[in-house]
Structures are given as C-alpha cells and as structure tokens.
Amino acid sequence: MFDHEMREAAERVLVACRKRKLKVVTAESCTGGLVAATLTAIAGSSDVVERGFVTYANEAKREMLGVPWDALLGHGAVSEPVARAMATGALTHSQADIAVSVTGVAGPGGGSEDKPVGLVHLAAVRTGHEPIVERHVFPGDRDVIRRVSVLTALAMLASLAER
Template sequence: MFPEDIQQSAQQIVAIATARGLMLTTAESCTGGLVAGALTQIPGSSAALDRGFVTYSNLAKMQMLGVPAATLTTYGAVSRQTAEAMAQGAAAHAQATVAVSVTGVAGPGGGSADKPVGLVHFAAVGPAGLIHREARFRDIGRDAVRLASVRVALGLLAEQLA
C-alpha cells in the first residue's frame, strides 16, 4: 500500500520500539491517519503502537488532545505551537512514551500568504525531548504532500528512538 521506503522506515520503527518496550502514538491532521496506517501495516505493530488520533478539526484538537483554544486562536492550526501541543497532548492521552504530530496545508486550496499550500509542521516528544520540524513542500500536489509528511513524521519517530 505504501511506497517501499515508507514501509522500511515503519518496519524499523516498530522493531526498535518493540525491542525497547516503548509504545508510540500519533496525532495527525493533514495526513488523516496515514502515519498510523504506515505503522499498522507492519505485522506485530500492536506491540509498539498504542493508538492514533486523527484530529482534523480545531475542535478535535482541543477535545482529543487538549490543545488550548488560545494556541489555535493565536497561532493557528498550522503552526509550531499547535504541532507541539498536539504531540504533547497525544502523549498525555495515550499509553505511549513517544508521540509524533503532523499539521499542515496539503492543498490544493486552503493556503494563505503566511501559510501556503505545502507548509507542514511536525513535532515529536519522547526520550530525545521535544523536537519540531517545519517543511515546505511546494507544487507537488496533495497526495505527495501527505506522503512526504509521512516520511518526515516517521523520521521524527526514528530520531526519538535513536
């Protein structure tokens, strides 16, 4: 279902997390559960993945992850602050040691001058602390933005497990 590089990354993450007895969780907006989907494609992933949160709306981010309304109002859903709050909220609301979050504008619409289509913020919490990444995937299309975001999110999980 996923490209080979994503499958290999997910397999390595599941193997490392399982070997170390660490549980993972995801908090996803623009990827709509694709990160959790890549992990659950791996046989035995239930030993490493506790749950995934698909929080597409701001209300879902607040209700399911505890993202403060003030964060969303002040910085917007597509921001470093929201990505970090999503990751921290996912870790707090799951039985997991490592959490990763993704929030962005996959397109083709919905962008603005400040937050163009292809802007994606990521965060991860775990043994390596709180990590943020920002990516700008320009002119590659919605599906490609979402797959590229899965790659970055898996990379952050791997960094947390390193």
C-alpha cells in the first residue's frame, strides 16, 4: 500500500521520536489522513503516534482544532495562517509533543489564479522549538500531489524531531 520511500520516511520519524520520547499528532486536510496512515503502516508505531485529525471541512478545522474563523475567512483554508493554526491546535487538543499539518488544493478542480492546483501549506510544531512552515506548488495529478505532500510532512516531522 505504501511504497519504499514513504515507509523509509515514516521510519525516520518514528526512530527520531522514539529517541526523544516524543508523541506525534497529525492535522490533515488535502491528504485525508495519509500522513497518519503512513506512520501507522509501520508495526509498533503506536508508541509514537498519539492521534490524527482529518479536518477536511472548515467547520471541522474550527471545531476539532480551534482554527479561528478570521484565519479561515480572511486567508482561506489553504493558507499559512491556517496551516499554523491547525498544527498548534492539534498539539493543544492532544497529548502529543510534535504536530504536523497539511492543507492544500490537490485537484483536479478547486484551483484558482491565487491558489492553483498543487498549492500546499504545511506546518510542523514542537513544544519549545521554532516551527517549520513551508509553502509548495507541487506539479502532478491528485495522487502525486497528495503523495509528495505526505513525504514533505514526514520530512518536516523528522527534522523537527531530530533537533
């Protein structure tokens, strides 16, 4: 189900988190839980993965993660402020130490001039550390955009966990 590259990226996160006794939470929109699914595809991941939030709708982002309406209405669901708020909200609403969020336009529809298909905002936060925030416009179809978004999210988690 998950290719070698995805499994290796997940293993890197799990090893780094185990070393530092960190628990992970995910907050996902366009990836629909694939970051959490990739992590939990590895046997024994339950000692690291605390929970995952799939918040596809704006109301879910608000209710489950506490994303402020002004961020959603002022910047749109696919924006840096929302990605930051999703990651921070995931930490607040869990027992985890490190969080990653993904929000984007996976396509094939839904894009605009300002927010084209492939636009993805990600944020990773860890208690006591500076957050990592990234913006990408990934080329490809829906499957490719979601896959590379998962790999990027896992790389961000690993980087923050290894600090």
